[in-house]
Amino acid sequence: MTEPRSLMTLSDDVSVTSSTRVPLFGADLTRRQKATALGICSAESASQLFFEEGYDFVAIPLTTEDLKYRVESLAPTDKLAEFHEVEVGYYPNEFTNQVFGLASPWIELDSDDPLVVQRSSEVALREAEYAEYCGLQAVILFGPRNSTNSMQYGAVIMELLNKTNIINIFVRIDISNNEADYFSSWKVWQAIRTACDYHPRLHVALEMPIKESPPIELISRWYAEPIGVLIMSCLTFVANPKGYPVLGRKHKAILSLFLQLKPRLLLCDNDEPNRVGASPDYSIYLKHLIKTQPPPPVVEDFAEGYKDYLQIPLQPLSHDLENITYEVFERDPVKYAQYEQAIHAALADRPEDSVTRIAVVGAGRGPLVDCALRAAIQSGRTVDMIALEKNPNAFSMLVKRNREDWASKVTLVFGDMRQWRPDYKVDILVSELLGSMGDNELSPECLDGAQAVLDEETGISIPSSYVPFVTPIMSQKLWTEARKLGNGAFDRAYVVLMNAFDFIATDDEYRFQPLWAFHHPDRAAIQHVDNTHNKRHAHVRFQVSTPGVVHGFAGYFEATLYKDISLSILPTTMDVKSPDMFSWFPMYIPVQNPIYVPENSQLEFQMWRQTDGTKVWFEWAANSYTILRNGKHIELSSTRIHNPSGKVSYCDLS
Ligand SMILES: C[S@@+](CC[C@H](N)C(=O)[O-])C[C@H]1O[C@@H](n2cnc3c(N)ncnc32)[C@H](O)[C@@H]1O
Known part of the structure; x- marks a missing residue:
């Protein structure tokens, strides 16, 4: 065996880092391939x-x-x-x-x-x-x-x-x-x-x-x-x-x-x-x-050594991201190519002789500004570019880039997009505030505020919608990694490149179930102040035909950027919608007590997106049952509600 004696036990050390959607290389040099x-x-x-x-x-x-x-x-x-x-x-x-x-x-x-x-x-x-x-x-x-x-x-x-x-x-x-x-x-x-x-x-x-x-x-x-x-x-x-x-x-x-x-x-x-x-x-x-x-898929090649490595999801609204995090985002050419195509398509739908005002909100270090400027050149449209960012450190980078790369032609705005009220209207609002399950990094709440700047008649939001999906999974590795984290470990979801896992739902067509959707712009949302309109509840069912143990659920998302241009990390559509994109790993939503599911049983999962106006959190629960020949439901087991009242994990709206 190649392991040194000091690393003799086969279980790796507790593997969790905080705040990311993909690995931050160099975060843990002790991990071996x-x-x-x-x-x-x-x-x-x-x-x-x-x-x-x-x-x-x-x-x-x-x-x-x-x-x-x-x-x-x-x-x-x-x-x-x-x-x-x-x-x-x-x-x-x-x-x-x-x-x-x-x-x-x-x-x-x-x-x-x-x-x-x-x-x-x-x-x-x-x-x-x-x-x-x-x-x-x-x-x-x-x-x-x-x-x-x-x-x-x-x-x-x-x-x-x-x-x-x-x-x-x-x-x-x-x-x-x-x-x-x-x-x-x-x-x-x-x-x-x-x-x-x-x-x-x-x-x-x-x-x-x-x-x-x-x-x-x-x-x-x-x-x-x-x-x-x-x-x-x-x-x-x-x-x-x-x-x-x-x-x-x-x-x-x-x-x-x-x-x-x-x-x-x-x-x-x-x-x-x-x-x-x-x-x-x-x-x-x-x-x-x-x-x-054969060589591993691009995403695995990118993240070798981080398979089954639990990470706490990003909170880009309440935390200011570090330079290295932006650098990791920018390594994925596919995400930006999709955005560029979407902006290009939206510009092409605008009158030829018009000046289009594009605002990139949450611009980070500016890669989506680059995409918009390239799309403008390619589509032959005149644009008025605005870049808004609330992270003061990333904003300094935008100032530098504006002078060095954009000939000071981009209007820079420092601040929170939710409070941005300029005296002009924007035609295309571009943002990338998506988490591994779409809305879990508070894109809906941020865009509810930002959309006030959009032209009421013709304003376009890129993305225009997103949908989270879930499926039950069996994975001793992920479940035991979570357990090592101690108190509250089963009341939070993790971002993880899953490897040692299996899907439990056997019906190919219904293996991945959509939970809910968010659409932008959402004119009705402008009226709400308490955020209750962003609450959601989903109740989905899965068919299980072979025995297994459910250690939790895998979460994914699909987003429509503009018309048929999309992003997807859903296993069934990712290769068609955004092949080789590696910006997001799936979510692992654990259950505290594994659920044994015999052959020919049913599994139900419920998830709530909750908010009290100051924070947003997710609660979830699952139960299994069989249906007898006479149609009677026999309950097999059910879990507690995980993360009730957001006591363990939540996203801060402040
Ligand atoms: C996921 S990063 C995307 C950065 C960049 N657009 C990219 O694609 O590489 C989201 C960015 O949005 C910013 N952000 C999040 N919420 C914001 C808000 N309410 N107002 C302004 N910026 C926000 C974060 O600071 C972060 O820079």
Whole structure:
């Protein structure tokens, strides 16, 4: 393994930074970019050879069969005590930090026989303690054979975790061991990790299928789980015409998906008589496969190292943003290209010989002013440019840019757009005050005030509308990251580039549900003083056909800038509306208690956009139920209201 000893536990440090929509690079230099590691099951005597063959780690049995014989001969009252010399399979050596321990395969923590459970627990605990003593990264135990005893198995694992300090426990589970119920092994894992209260040192050692290929829904469920190692049998490989081991098309596709998680790949069954190829052939092939994976999407490339990293959303109204934040905004060419196109289209709709007054409100360091000026040149229209900003630091930058780049032709206004009342009217009001769910950075409230300057007949707002969308997700990673943040962590939403997660809603057409909309200009809004017109409530339903656990909801937005020119971070439309745009990561809206949803159940989500005139906040809740054949609704579970009265998180209107 590549991690230094000081970073031995697999769980990263609490990862949260404040105030951003995308990562601020340099904010945390300690974060490492992980790479896929290759390992192989080995006896201690052969491990050196495997390192020479290019493997990054080995998994070694901690004890020998002699231990089994002794345990079988013990009387019920005998103690296991220390290992005898012949029973020890591994001694610490210079490769210790590249070794995983394999627990005895013959122990049965889920047996129906209490004595077997007791003996097995003793052995498992001794082995885990020994592995920890040796300084190994993790110990891998076989998962329960008897799925009805998963809770009992979980109780023993919890004891191991409680009695050890740093060793990671990997539970070996076959991705699909039951064709009648593909999700049965996932349900076993779900029972164990729930029994262990999502312990940060508990991971799954997931066994890839050897022959059959499970459905994609199951693969993507597992993708969202904390995979400590991905176990591949050498028997999964087939010989190519030259006799070298390769993977078939389906296995290659499954592996390619998991490779995005940069897993530890562990080859086993390498001593089976009917396997193909020699040991280095596997590592050469797998390394080639890893190297030839398609490049990640632009957004992931931009934010590598920040996947699943929780960030507090920006509050550009009540906080003055820093230079670096503006710099990060300006790295996304797509957002500005869309705005430029929208301004161009709006100008083209104006009479040819008119002078169009354009105001960029919340101009920051001026990139949208550049867009408007370029659009004016391209459309051959004469414009009168105004740039307004309330951040005094960014305003200084506008002053400098006006002199150096805009020949002092731009009228600069310092102040809050909500109170701006010039003695002229504006034709096009351009703003970018959008959050990951559209209205969550208070664009509606700011534009309600600013729109007073718009020409009442012909005034245009860019954007003209925006809509937030949500969908339920399963993600142990995001949920446990939130939990680490302590009090109030489940009463706020986070901006995050989600990676280890899965969608729970199975109906493609209704997977992402719109919550509400805001339109600008909104003439009715000018009349309101208490902001109640910006309250919203949505109640949406999702169909669930495969079992899962809801750890929260993912939030997205779509915005119409002008006519058919839009911005979107919604997975179903982003590639068409604003491909490769990376200005906004989705929101993670957590629930405090994960909601188990069985197959063929329904999930409801409610969200409220609340305001008391001084602040705006969001509240949310969810519930699940099934519908019986006779149409009766059976309630399964429901959450509390999160963030009631905005007690934990809110956006200040002052
Ligand atoms: C998300 S940034 C966009 C900056 C720039 N237009 C861009 O696209 O790179 C929003 C800007 O609006 C400013 N802002 C927010 N609320 C404002 C208000 N009520 N009045 C004036 N400026 C505001 C913030 O200070 C910030 O500079």
